[in-house]
Amino acid sequence: xxxxxxxxxxxxVVFTGSVFVILLLLxxxxxxxxxxxxxxxxxIKSNFAVTKTFAVxxxxxLIYQEQTELQKENVLETYVDNFINRIxxxxxxxxxxxxxxxxLARERSxxxxxHSEFASATRKMTKxxxxxxxxxxxxxxxxxxxxxxxIGGKIWGFSRIAYNVEPIRSEIKNVFFLLLGSTIxxxxxxxxxxxxxxxxxxxxxxxxxxxIDRINLISESDSIDSSETIIKASSQNDEIGxxxxxxxxxxxxxxxxxxxxxxxxxxxxxxxxxxxxxxLASGVAHQVNNPLNGIxxxxxxxxxxxxxxxxxxxxxxxxxxxxNNIETVxxxxxxxxxxxxxxxxxIDINESIQKVINLLDYRLKDKLITLNLNFSSNLPLIExxxxxxxxxxxxxxxxxxxAVSQNGKIDIKTEMIEDRLLIEIKDNGIGIPKENLQKIxxxxxxxxxxxxxxxxxxxxxxxIIESYGGTISVSSxxxxxxxxxxxxxxxxxxxxxxx
Amino acid sequence: MIxxxxxxxxxxxxxxxxxxxxxxxxxxVITVLFYIRIxxxxxxxxxxxxxxxxxxxxxxxxxxxxxxxxxxxxxIIYQGYQPLLDYLSACTNYKFELKLSDDYNSAVTNLINxxxxxxxxxxxxxxxxxxxxxxxxxxxxxxxxxEPYSRVALIVKYGSGIxxxxxxxxxxxxxxxxxxFSANWILKKEFKKYGIKEQDIKLIQHFPHHQNVINQVLxxxxxxxxxxxxxxxxxxxxxxxxxxxxxxxxxPPLVVxxxxxxxxxxxxxxxxxxxxxxxxxxxxxxxxWDKEFIYGFIEANDSDYNYIRQVYK
Numbered sequence: 001x002x003x004x005x006x007x008x009x010x011x012x013v014v015f016t017g018s019v020f021v022i023l024l025l026l027x028x029x030x031x032x033x034x035x036x037x038x039x040x041x042x043x044i045k046s047n048f049a050v051t052k053t054f055a056v057x058x059x060x061x062l063i064y065q066e067q068t069e070l071q072k073e074n075v076l077e078t079y080v081d082n083f084i085n086r087i088x089x090x091x092x093x094x095x096x097x098x099x100x101x102x103x104l105a106r107e108r109s110x111x112x113x114x115h116s117e118f119a120s121a122t123r124k125m126t127k128x129x130x131x132x133x134x135x136x137x138x139x140x141x142x143x144x145x146x147x148x149x150x151i152g153g154k155i156w157g158f159s160r161i162a163y164n165v166e167p168i169r170s171e172i173k174n175v176f177f178l179l180l181g182s183t184i185x186x187x188x189x190x191x192x193x194x195x196x197x198x199x200x201x202x203x204x205x206x207x208x209x210x211x212i213d214r215i216n217l218i219s220e221s222d223s224i225d226s227s228e229t230i231i232k233a234s235s236q237n238d239e240i241g242x243x244x245x246x247x248x249x250x251x252x253x254x255x256x257x258x259x260x261x262x263x264x265x266x267x268x269x270x271x272x273x274x275x276x277x278x279x280l281a282s283g284v285a286h287q288v289n290n291p292l293n294g295i296x297x298x299x300x301x302x303x304x305x306x307x308x309x310x311x312x313x314x315x316x317x318x319x320x321x322x323x324n325n326i327e328t329v330x331x332x333x334x335x336x337x338x339x340x341x342x343x344x345x346x347i348d349i350n351e352s353i354q355k356v357i358n359l360l361d362y363r364l365k366d367k368l369i370t371l372n373l374n375f376s377s378n379l380p381l382i383e384x385x386x387x388x389x390x391x392x393x394x395x396x397x398x399x400x401x402x403a404v405s406q407n408g409k410i411d412i413k414t415e416m417i418e419d420r421l422l423i424e425i426k427d428n429g430i431g432i433p434k435e436n437l438q439k440i441x442x443x444x445x446x447x448x449x450x451x452x453x454x455x456x457x458x459x460x461x462x463x464i465i466e467s468y469g470g471t472i473s474v475s476s477x478x479x480x481x482x483x484x485x486x487x488x489x490x491x492x493x494x495x496x497x498x499x
Numbered sequence: 500m501i502x503x504x505x506x507x508x509x510x511x512x513x514x515x516x517x518x519x520x521x522x523x524x525x526x527x528v529i530t531v532l533f534y535i536r537i538x539x540x541x542x543x544x545x546x547x548x549x550x551x552x553x554x555x556x557x558x559x560x561x562x563x564x565x566x567x568x569x570x571x572x573x574x575i576i577y578q579g580y581q582p583l584l585d586y587l588s589a590c591t592n593y594k595f596e597l598k599l600s601d602d603y604n605s606a607v608t609n610l611i612n613x614x615x616x617x618x619x620x621x622x623x624x625x626x627x628x629x630x631x632x633x634x635x636x637x638x639x640x641x642x643x644x645x646e647p648y649s650r651v652a653l654i655v656k657y658g659s660g661i662x663x664x665x666x667x668x669x670x671x672x673x674x675x676x677x678x679x680f681s682a683n684w685i686l687k688k689e690f691k692k693y694g695i696k697e698q699d700i701k702l703i704q705h706f707p708h709h710q711n712v713i714n715q716v717l718x719x720x721x722x723x724x725x726x727x728x729x730x731x732x733x734x735x736x737x738x739x740x741x742x743x744x745x746x747x748x749x750x751p752p753l754v755v756x757x758x759x760x761x762x763x764x765x766x767x768x769x770x771x772x773x774x775x776x777x778x779x780x781x782x783x784x785x786x787x788w789d790k791e792f793i794y795g796f797i798e799a800n801d802s803d804y805n806y807i808r809q810v811y812k
Binding site: 029032033036040044048056059060063064067128129130131132133134135141151152153154165168169172173176180 | 530533534537538540541542543544545546572573574577578581582584585588596597599601787
């Protein structure tokens with residue numbers, strides 16, 4: 001059996017697996033970005049809320065300082081210090097006046113130059129709320145929220161507050177690894193499940209294929225118990241089970257067709273045989289007629305001189321010989337016409353051909369045909385139906401006899417080539433036109449007059465030889481010669497002809 | 500895809516292994532790059548301020564200060580009054596700024612001392628200041644019915660068991676400034692009406708702002724309080740109940756000193772009187788203003804406050 005290179009299982013696993021993994025990846029990536037966006041948005045909103053709450057109190061402090069004309073830092077500083085101490089994730093707070101001049105700067109970590117770094121810094125005032133996330137050299141990942149300290153058109157300044165966002169980055173990392181892990185695990189599990197199901201599917205199909213391989217369309221004689229040949233149906237109540245069921249039905253139909261075909265073939269063989277007998281009839285009549293004339297002459301002579309005992313005895317022997325000849329001819333004819341098939345026996349090819357030649361002896365003499373026999377002496381016996389083989393040779397020789405003219409020549413050769421047996425029948429007849437060479441084995445193809453040939457002879461020959469694993473080929477040069485070559489395998493196919 | 504699988508399956512083992520190794524390497528590189536991308540959270544987001552703004556250049560305008568009594572905490576006064584001043588700055592040739600006062604009386608003092616050109620006073624304080632300094636009302640606010648009246652309310656917490664003024668005996672009462680109409684309404688009019696003396700109340704305490712009064716009642720520190728009705732809208736779902744309203748009284752006036760800058764005041768009047776037109780309100784100009792100013796203004800006369808004079812004589 002030809003081995004499958006890309007199994008259905010591989011295709012299912014790879015294709016479905018790939019599609020699933022791609023979809024899973026797309027979903028995971030979308031989910032990850034969505035999740036990331038939610039985490040960041042939530043943090044932005046939270047930090048904006050804290051900053052705005054801070055701004056309310058910062059504005060109050062600034063208003064209070066404005067009213068009481070105290071130094072601004074006194075109230076603000078206290079408030080900002082408390083703010084930083086209470087809100088854990090605040091990294092620094094900077095407040096500017098409306099002109100962008102620094103009023104106050106505080107950071108969580110003590111002992112660096114942060115304050116001096118910003119002390120002289122000015123920043124352009126903006127009335128918009130700005131949130132930016134970036135990596136700071138000193139504080140790492142921070143979210144800086146900048147909002148104006150204003151109510152309506154009254155502006156007291158603006159604040160910048162930095163929040164630590166390393167935790168949300170860690171959260172995003174965790175989500176990433178969670179989704180990555182989930183994707184890998186789900187992919188693995190999916191591939192395992194896919195493999196399992198495709199294995200289940202393909203093992204059923206393999207069972208079906210194996211059963212198909214084992215199918216032997218039985219012949220009529222073997223079809224006593226057809227239940228043995230029914231494929232063991234799959235127990236699955238699905239498409240595979242249905243396929244098994246339908247296949248069994250198809251197999252039964254095939255078996256029935258095969259039997260009907262065999263019957264039809266036998267009928268064709270018999271019809272062709274009878275046709276061959278018809279073609280033999282004139283010769284047979286001649287063979288019977290000649291002894292009969294001799295017998296009649298002998299009887300006439302005996303009746304004319306009944307007292308001549310010597311002559312009577314001599315003529316009685318001749319009559320007996322003539323009757324024996326007639327009996328022989330009739331026996332040969334009956335033997336050929338008998339309907340017996342499929343009786344494989346070990347046959348000697350040379351002997352079988354010789355018997356057919358004997359049957360056609362009168363035709364040779366009639367046309368003064370020279371017959372050259374070149375039989376190989378070391379041919380093995382082959383398993384073949386004796387009568388079918390004779391039918392093949394008979395058909396081929398009759399065609400040759402028809403093709404050659406008076407004083408024609410027919411060469412018959414048998415030989416072994418490796419493990420094949422070759423029979424070659426060559427005549428120097430009219431030959432076959434090139435355009436007909438392809439058609440001569442077609443059923444009902446004939447170039448003879450209506451009623452003379454059935455057009456089935458060569459078709460039947462080909463059918464018989466092919467059923468034994470052999471071949472028939474023809475080559476012809478029009479007006480010069482025609483060669484039919486029959487090749488029959490000795491071992492292998494010949495031994496398993498029923499297959 | 501199927502053709503690709505078939506094609507790949509026909510390759511020899513070494514090529515398959517090479518393709519597998521390269522694919523694995525590619526996936527690893529993509530995963531690492533993706534990890535770097537996903538953990539790079541840097542961004543900049545700008546939220547433009549959508550508050551109603553007046554596109555007017557005010558840098559070179561003369562600054563005019565407007566006073567206001569300290570009936571609310573400073574940031575609440577700014578939230579409610581600053582948009583109104585921004586509007587005035589945009590509509591007039593002056594830039595207006597708020598001048599807060601430490602208490603009710605200093606708002607009057609600032610006006611007399613000409614530290615402010617005009618001031619938003621309470622009705623009761625106006626009657627008192629008019630008598631004392633001859634200050635004049637120029638405008639008063641309108642309510643949602645576009646009438647120049649408002650009310651004060653006596654509030655308690657739900658479930659306090661106080662359902663009428665007489666239930667206040669032996670209870671604690673929170674009130675705004677002594678100079679407010681709210682405080683004088685309950686102490687001088689309602690107590691008199693129901694025969695209650697201040698001694699009958701367990702504790703009466705005045706707070707600087709109306710919000711303080713509401714918070715004290717909500718916290719349970721005081722059993723009842725008196726505040727301006729319009730403030731209650733913000734607290735109506737917080738478990739407060741009104742057990743008594745005052746009669747309608749003239750809304751608080753915008754006042755000026757006896758000698759005032761007529762040009763400035765005229766511009767203020769012109770700008771604020773426009774507000775009461777419905778189309779202006781619909782435009783959302785007053786959306787962020789103090790609730791008292793949302794429906795605009797109407798001209799005020801001293802005689803409008805005679806009712807208060809009579810009641811609290």
